[in-house]
Amino acid sequence: MGNIANTYYPQSGRLVVLGAGESGVGTAILGKDKGFDVFVSDLGTIADNYKKSLDEEGIAYESGQHTEDLILNADIIVKSPGIPEKAPLIKKLRSLNIPVISEIEFAAQYTDAKLICITGSNGKTTTTMLTYYMLKNGGLNVGLAGNVGKSFALQVARENYDVYVLEISSFMLDDMYHFRADVAVILNITPDHLDRYDYKMENYVNSKFRMIQNQRSEDYFIYCLDDEETMKALPRFEVKAQQLPMTQDSKVEYGAYLDENKNIKINIPNRDEFEMNIEELSLQGRHNVYNNMASGLIAKVQELRNQSMKESMGSYVNVEHRLEHVAIIGGVNYVNDSKATNVNSVWYALESFSTKIVLLLGGVDKGNDYEMLRDLVRQKVKAIVCLGKDTARIHEAFEEDVEIIVNSSSMEDAVNIASHLAEKGDTVLLSPACASFDWFKNYEERGNKFKEAVMAL
Structure with a gap:
C-alpha cells in the first residue's frame, strides 16, 4: 500500500485535523473515506468554500478555537504546515505520544502513484509547475499538489493519478517521517524561515534533506552541484538513491550540465541524451536554467521523448505572481x-x-x-x-x-x-x-x- 512501506500509523479511530485550509480539508475527506472518526479544528476563521465542503461531507469542525477535550483524545493528528512545533497544543500532543504528521505523510499511505517531490528555497513553484506541464504534455496521467494545486490528500481520495508532482516546503518536511520520494529534488538552499529553525542554518538544511530519507537504490536524487549549502551538507547524509547532479559551471557524466555553446545536456543511464540551447527556453535567466535542468532530468527519468520535452520547455508560461x-x-x-x-x-x-x-x-x-x-x-x-x-x-x-x-x-x-x-x-x-x-x-x-x-x- 502506497509509498510508506509499512503502515506506521493507526488505520482507524479518531483523526483530528488542525487547520481547515486546502490541505486540512483534503485530509479530512480522505480520512472520512478511509473510515476514521474525523474532527477538524481551526484557530482562525474557516473560509466559506471549505466550510461548505466539510458540511457536504458531514465532517465535524470548529473554528476560532482549539477545544482540547476534542483534540487530545485523537489517535492521530494531521497538522497544517503553518502551525509551529513550539505551539503549546503541539507540545502537549507530543508529550502524550500522539503521532503528529503532515498531510503529505498521511496521504502517501493510500496511493501507489510515483511521487516526484521538489523542494528548495527558490524556484520550487516554477520547477513544480514546469515539470507538471512537461509530464502532462508527455502523455502521463499526472496530478499536481503540495504547496500548489489541489490538496494531495483530496486527490488521493477522489482522483486516480499514476504520478504526482509535489511542491514540498521545509515546514511540510518537518512532519514527514516514513514517506518516500521516488524522485527527490533539492534545487538550492539559502537562508529562509530561520525564525522557525531557532535561527540556525543547519536546522533548516537538515529539514530540506529530509527529502531523501527512506529513498532506495531504484529512486533518484536531483541536486545542484553549484549550490554551496547543498554541497556543504551532502557528506553528512547517506544517499541511497541514484544521484543526478546539475551544474552550469562544470561537466558531469550523468545529470545535467551546460556546454560551451550554452546547450543544456542531460544524460541518464540507459536513456538517450537530451540537448537544448538555453536561447530556446521560454523561461530566461540563470536561475531558470537550473529549473529547466531539474524538470528535464525528471522528464528523462519518466522516459519522456526529447521532442516532447523540447516543445514543453519552449512553450511554458510562468506562474502568476512570479516574474x-x-x-x-x-x-x-x-x-x-x-x-x-x-x-x-x-x-x-x-x-x-x-x-x-x-x-x-x-x-x-x-x-x-x-x-x-x-x-x-x-x-x-x-x-x-x-x-x-x-x-x-x-x-x-x-x-x-x-x-x-x-x-x-x-x-x-x-x-x-x-x-x-x-x-x-x-x-x-x-x-x-x-x-x-x-x-x-x-x-x-x-x-x-x-x-x-x-x-x-
Missing part, C-alpha cells in the same frame, strides 16, 4: 514578483533584468540579511519604493547604494511613485523580499493589488 509581466505603460515594463518573499528570490529577480529597475520592496521582515543584494542593487536599481509599516531596515541596508529610497502609504501610492521615478525603458518590479501580512492577506492579494494599481495608471 509575471503585467503591462508596458509609457515604455516602462511593470513586473509582478509578489511571490518573492525572501531575499534570495529578489536576487533571482534582479538578475533576470538588464534594464534599470525601480524596486518595490518591503513588508513583514523575517530577519532578512540584505547584504547579498547590494551588488545587484548598486548595478541595476535606480530607486526603491518601500512597502509596509516597517521600512527602517531597508533604508539602513541600501542608503549608500541607491540615491532614492521613499516610503509609500499603500500599494496604489507605491505604484504611482514608481511610475514617476521610472523612465522609458526601465522596469518597475514588485519583488518585496518580505511576507505580506501587514498590508495584505497573502502574497496573491499583494500581487493582485499591484496589478490593479498598474492598470489604473
Whole structure:
C-alpha cells in the first residue's frame, strides 16, 4: 500500500485535523473515506468554500478555537504546515505520544502513484509547475499538489493519478517521517524561515534533506552541484538513491550540465541524451536554467521523448505572481514578483533584468540579511519604493547604494511613485523580499493589488 512501506500509523479511530485550509480539508475527506472518526479544528476563521465542503461531507469542525477535550483524545493528528512545533497544543500532543504528521505523510499511505517531490528555497513553484506541464504534455496521467494545486490528500481520495508532482516546503518536511520520494529534488538552499529553525542554518538544511530519507537504490536524487549549502551538507547524509547532479559551471557524466555553446545536456543511464540551447527556453535567466535542468532530468527519468520535452520547455508560461509581466505603460515594463518573499528570490529577480529597475520592496521582515543584494542593487536599481509599516531596515541596508529610497502609504501610492521615478525603458518590479501580512492577506492579494494599481495608471 502506497509509498510508506509499512503502515506506521493507526488505520482507524479518531483523526483530528488542525487547520481547515486546502490541505486540512483534503485530509479530512480522505480520512472520512478511509473510515476514521474525523474532527477538524481551526484557530482562525474557516473560509466559506471549505466550510461548505466539510458540511457536504458531514465532517465535524470548529473554528476560532482549539477545544482540547476534542483534540487530545485523537489517535492521530494531521497538522497544517503553518502551525509551529513550539505551539503549546503541539507540545502537549507530543508529550502524550500522539503521532503528529503532515498531510503529505498521511496521504502517501493510500496511493501507489510515483511521487516526484521538489523542494528548495527558490524556484520550487516554477520547477513544480514546469515539470507538471512537461509530464502532462508527455502523455502521463499526472496530478499536481503540495504547496500548489489541489490538496494531495483530496486527490488521493477522489482522483486516480499514476504520478504526482509535489511542491514540498521545509515546514511540510518537518512532519514527514516514513514517506518516500521516488524522485527527490533539492534545487538550492539559502537562508529562509530561520525564525522557525531557532535561527540556525543547519536546522533548516537538515529539514530540506529530509527529502531523501527512506529513498532506495531504484529512486533518484536531483541536486545542484553549484549550490554551496547543498554541497556543504551532502557528506553528512547517506544517499541511497541514484544521484543526478546539475551544474552550469562544470561537466558531469550523468545529470545535467551546460556546454560551451550554452546547450543544456542531460544524460541518464540507459536513456538517450537530451540537448537544448538555453536561447530556446521560454523561461530566461540563470536561475531558470537550473529549473529547466531539474524538470528535464525528471522528464528523462519518466522516459519522456526529447521532442516532447523540447516543445514543453519552449512553450511554458510562468506562474502568476512570479516574474509575471503585467503591462508596458509609457515604455516602462511593470513586473509582478509578489511571490518573492525572501531575499534570495529578489536576487533571482534582479538578475533576470538588464534594464534599470525601480524596486518595490518591503513588508513583514523575517530577519532578512540584505547584504547579498547590494551588488545587484548598486548595478541595476535606480530607486526603491518601500512597502509596509516597517521600512527602517531597508533604508539602513541600501542608503549608500541607491540615491532614492521613499516610503509609500499603500500599494496604489507605491505604484504611482514608481511610475514617476521610472523612465522609458526601465522596469518597475514588485519583488518585496518580505511576507505580506501587514498590508495584505497573502502574497496573491499583494500581487493582485499591484496589478490593479498598474492598470489604473
